[in-house]
Amino acid sequence: MDNHVLLRVDNLTLRRSGVEILRDVNLSVKHGEIHVLLGLNGSGKTSIALALMGAAGYRPESGRIWFDGRDVTTASITERAQLGITIAWQEPARFEGLPVADYLALGMKNPSRTRIEEAMNLVALSPAAYLGRPVSTDLSGGERKRIELASVYAMKPKLAILDEPDSGIDVLCLAEIVALVRKMADEGSSVLLITHRDELVQVADNASLICAGEIVRTGSAEELSTYYMERCRPHGDALGRQPWACESPEYFEQFVAEGGEQ
Amino acid sequence: MSGHLPARQQSVVRDRDPEWAREFQEIMKAYELAGGKASDLENPQGAMAVISSNRVLGVREVPGLHIEADELEHGVRARISVEPGTKVDVPVHLCFGVIPTEGLQEIISEYDIGDGAEVSFLAHCTFPNSARVQHVMDANIHIGEGATMKYSEAHYHGKEGGVEVLPTTHAKIDAGGRLSSEFDLTVGRVGKLDINYEADVGDRGIAELVARAYGSGTDDIRVNEVVRLNGEGARGMTKTRIAVKDKARSAITTTAEGNASGAVGHMDCTEIVRGDAIAQNIPIVVVRDDQARVTHEAAIGSVNSKELETLKSRGLDEDEAVDIIIQGMLA
Numbered sequence: 001m002d003n004h005v006l007l008r009v010d011n012l013t014l015r016r017s018g019v020e021i022l023r024d025v026n027l028s029v030k031h032g033e034i035h036v037l038l039g040l041n042g043s044g045k046t047s048i049a050l051a052l053m054g055a056a057g058y059r060p061e062s063g064r065i066w067f068d069g070r071d072v073t074t075a076s077i078t079e080r081a082q083l084g085i086t087i088a089w090q091e092p093a094r095f096e097g098l099p100v101a102d103y104l105a106l107g108m109k110n111p112s113r114t115r116i117e118e119a120m121n122l123v124a125l126s127p128a129a130y131l132g133r134p135v136s137t138d139l140s141g142g143e144r145k146r147i148e149l150a151s152v153y154a155m156k157p158k159l160a161i162l163d164e165p166d167s168g169i170d171v172l173c174l175a176e177i178v179a180l181v182r183k184m185a186d187e188g189s190s191v192l193l194i195t196h197r198d199e200l201v202q203v204a205d206n207a208s209l210i211c212a213g214e215i216v217r218t219g220s221a222e223e224l225s226t227y228y229m230e231r232c233r234p235h236g237d238a239l240g241r242q243p244w245a246c247e248s249p250e251y252f253e254q255f256v257a258e259g260g261e262q
Numbered sequence: 263m264s265g266h267l268p269a270r271q272q273s274v275v276r277d278r279d280p281e282w283a284r285e286f287q288e289i290m291k292a293y294e295l296a297g298g299k300a301s302d303l304e305n306p307q308g309a310m311a312v313i314s315s316n317r318v319l320g321v322r323e324v325p326g327l328h329i330e331a332d333e334l335e336h337g338v339r340a341r342i343s344v345e346p347g348t349k350v351d352v353p354v355h356l357c358f359g360v361i362p363t364e365g366l367q368e369i370i371s372e373y374d375i376g377d378g379a380e381v382s383f384l385a386h387c388t389f390p391n392s393a394r395v396q397h398v399m400d401a402n403i404h405i406g407e408g409a410t411m412k413y414s415e416a417h418y419h420g421k422e423g424g425v426e427v428l429p430t431t432h433a434k435i436d437a438g439g440r441l442s443s444e445f446d447l448t449v450g451r452v453g454k455l456d457i458n459y460e461a462d463v464g465d466r467g468i469a470e471l472v473a474r475a476y477g478s479g480t481d482d483i484r485v486n487e488v489v490r491l492n493g494e495g496a497r498g499m500t501k502t503r504i505a506v507k508d509k510a511r512s513a514i515t516t517t518a519e520g521n522a523s524g525a526v527g528h529m530d531c532t533e534i535v536r537g538d539a540i541a542q543n544i545p546i547v548v549v550r551d552d553q554a555r556v557t558h559e560a561a562i563g564s565v566n567s568k569e570l571e572t573l574k575s576r577g578l579d580e581d582e583a584v585d586i587i588i589q590g591m592l593a
Contacts, residue, residue, distance in 0.1 A: 107576030
């Protein structure tokens with residue numbers, strides 16, 4: 001295994017409820033690299049994230065996951081996290097009665113107030129206003145997303161998987177997300193940034209495009225962005241959804257035959 | 263043994279006989295185990311009462327708030343009244359406890375909160391050595407028009423589970439009055455807990471009843487709460503947070519009655535079950551007015567898997583993660 005590679009996924013196939021969700025996925029992320037995984041809704045991005053983290057129900061049918069030179073394919077979430085992988089969940093959980101400060105401290109090897117406050121400032125949430133509040137329904141979805149990102153930042157993981165950090169947060173915050181991701185990389189973390197927004201590819205060292213459960217292209221940020229704009233965006237714009245999300249293959253064939261009008 | 267003790271204004275720890283001082287020190291140690299701070303009882307600005315078994319070890323009143331305490335054979339009869347319009351700034355600290363391994367403590371209490379008054383109570387009940395202790399509380403609460411009473415009660419029962427806690431409360435809340443009651447038994451073993459609370463709420467009055475408990479071993483937790491929303495615009499809420507593990511049992515029955523126009527009630531119950539424990543929840547909704555509304559929500563069962571996986575993704579193992587989720591829920 002290449003010494004510079006932190007994460008390597010070999011021919012990963014995932015099946016859920018009899019349906020193939022991921023097919024022969026190959027992916028690698030180097031130490032300190034920002035890697036954007038770009039794809040339309042329903043393409044399998046979150047499934048990759050959950051398989052990498054070891055979430056229940058996302059154990060691959062075949063293929064291997066290597067992390068820092070170790071085969072973690074069958075490792076538990078806890079084991080992976082202790083090795084240095086963590087995730088900012090797309091839909092963060094709510095924790096009744098657990099203060100934000102404690103939530104951030106959970107994953108830190110040496111919890112410090114300074115680090116926690118720095119993390120909160122990076123996601124534009126006032127430490128004074130938020131650290132004592134519970135991570136519960138009292139917070140909006142957007143606030144919880146920011147706290148989730150702050151939590152991952154505070155951990156200083158070897159690999160941070162950020163699953164759609166831009167969803168549920170207003171557009172103005174994209175710049176903050178980019179700054180946060182760069183700061184994580186500056187501190188030595190590798191980042192796998194999962195998104196359907198091609199604007200975020202600008203932050204990447206490398207990027208991969210996933211389509212219908214397959215990685216169809218990997219390359220530089222610029223190359224991927226261009227490919228996405230030319231080849232993928234038109235599908236979404238025309239269909240309002242993706243062809244594989246249609247009720248049946250026949251539906252899509254008919255849709256195309258009718259000139260793409262719904 | 264019986265005798266009426268007049269209220270005292272002076273420090274409770276000075277000028278007393280050695281036996282009293284020893285008992286007081288013991289109950290203070292136990293008080294701190296239940297989450298209380300002994301120094302709070304020394305604050306001359308704050309009212310307080312300290313009761314060990316059937317002995318009234320100390321009482322302090324403040325202007326507008328009166329405490330009468332009579333020692334009974336197996337407990338204490340107490341009457342606490344707040345004059346109309348009185349705003350009691352410092353919480354009233356109450357300490358109840360039994361230090362010996364066995365005993366019966368009956369606290370028969372009456373709270374009369376005058377119109378427009380505001381007061382909060384912090385009660386700590388502590389039974390650190392209990393092998394066979396029964397703690398019976400029988401409270402009658404009257405909250406006058408526009409008055410507010412907050413009552414928070416925390417328990418510490420030691421590790422043996424030999425305590426029976428049997429609190430019964432009836433509260434009558436007049437127009438615009440408010441009662442917020444919290445009961446916590448989350449440290450040490452529960453033993454047997456059988457809560458019976460009733461609240462009758464008048465026009466625009468509010469009743470909030472919160473109970474939290476963490477049962478283990480063979481602990482038995484029963485909560486039976488009834489909120490009758492009798493007045494126009496009355497509001498009521500019951501919130502129950504219970505965790506049970508090992509072979510512990512919990513049975514929660516809450517009733518909310520919408521008996522008048524604009525009355526709004528809600529019952530919210532979460533119970534986490536681990537091991538061989540069993541949890542039960544029965545919400546009873548009664549509506550007698552077509553302009554009233556009562557809702558309920560309940561989640562009974564295992565720890566939420568999303569919360570669990572999130573904490574694991576921070577490096578916690580299953581037991582650590584479950585503990586944090588339960589402690590958070592019971593916080």
